[in-house]
Amino acid sequence: KSQPIQSATEKSEAAKRLKIGIYFATWWALNVVFNIYNKKVLNAFPYPWLTSTLSLATGSLMMLISWATRIAETPKTDFEFWKTLFPVAVAHTIGHVAATVSMSKVAVSFTHIIKSGEPAFSVLVSRFLLGETFPLSVYLSLVPIIGGCALAAVTELNFNMTGFMGAMISNLAFVFRNIFSKRGMKGKSVSGMNYYACLSMLSLLILTPFAIAVEGPQMWEVGWKTAVSQIGPNFIWWVAAQSVFYHLYNQVSYMSLDQISPLTFSIGNTMKRISVIVSSIIIFRTPVQPVNALGAAIAVLGTFLYSQAKQ
Numbered sequence: 001k002s003q004p005i006q007s008a009t010e011k012s013e014a015a016k017r018l019k020i021g022i023y024f025a026t027w028w029a030l031n032v033v034f035n036i037y038n039k040k041v042l043n044a045f046p047y048p049w050l051t052s053t054l055s056l057a058t059g060s061l062m063m064l065i066s067w068a069t070r071i072a073e074t075p076k077t078d079f080e081f082w083k084t085l086f087p088v089a090v091a092h093t094i095g096h097v098a099a100t101v102s103m104s105k106v107a108v109s110f111t112h113i114i115k116s117g118e119p120a121f122s123v124l125v126s127r128f129l130l131g132e133t134f135p136l137s138v139y140l141s142l143v144p145i146i147g148g149c150a151l152a153a154v155t156e157l158n159f160n161m162t163g164f165m166g167a168m169i170s171n172l173a174f175v176f177r178n179i180f181s182k183r184g185m186k187g188k189s190v191s192g193m194n195y196y197a198c199l200s201m202l203s204l205l206i207l208t209p210f211a212i213a214v215e216g217p218q219m220w221e222v223g224w225k226t227a228v229s230q231i232g233p234n235f236i237w238w239v240a241a242q243s244v245f246y247h248l249y250n251q252v253s254y255m256s257l258d259q260i261s262p263l264t265f266s267i268g269n270t271m272k273r274i275s276v277i278v279s280s281i282i283i284f285r286t287p288v289q290p291v292n293a294l295g296a297a298i299a300v301l302g303t304f305l306y307s308q309a310k311q
């Protein structure tokens, strides 16, 4: 009698896995496309503060249209919701702009190798700022993560301090974003998709004045004309692609965060970086020395050991 019940449970378990698998594959594919177009844009138009702002603006616009046309349900939010969202948005803005500044200075693969060290930041922040303790195996897994990132950094052919620091700042900011957003999403009726939509809008408000102060319309105008004269009118489509894909990959990642634990999420995020590192090295023909690749492999392996240790 228990057999049909068991097979029904197995089936629903398999369906859930398939759904998560589809989320992950979509998330990684969208992220690869974002990274490629973002770098193509930055190579011709080195204004990361504007491209970061445009990504958030496009996402916000897409969501406002989806709400107005009822493609997506408009979330019910109150002042308390936006207040709790504020620190998440500050961290998201810093993490996003810092990663983009990094990618404007170094190879996409290098930024993502350093960003694969995010779990190390997560443990250090949780340990020293929140007083959480972890089993010894978790601390030990930080050795290959930090060692691998360090080896990759010192052997990077086109090392640049701003590029390196941007990726490090992004790691730190995203650790705070994840801690705050876990708190903010708990017990809230807003879906993952709408939570990310509100996050984009608030981040856009925060980032815009800074983007104008750091770069500004005059620089953008000159830079844009130069880019269009080099690339042609198609340049605008590259900017559109990086902006749309930025929103889509983040939206899908927040939708999957709704379904899975933060730990599964961080494993998925590391695997995402492998696909970005490999595909960007092929597409941009990034020169890599064997010892540099070894550093990256050790760092990524370290994040797997970390996820095992945390489990």
Ligand code: 3PG
Binding pocket: 095, 096, 097, 099, 100, 115, 174
């Ligand atoms: C950004 O621009 O926000 C970064 O490329 C994001 O990095 P992620 O891979 O951690 O989302």
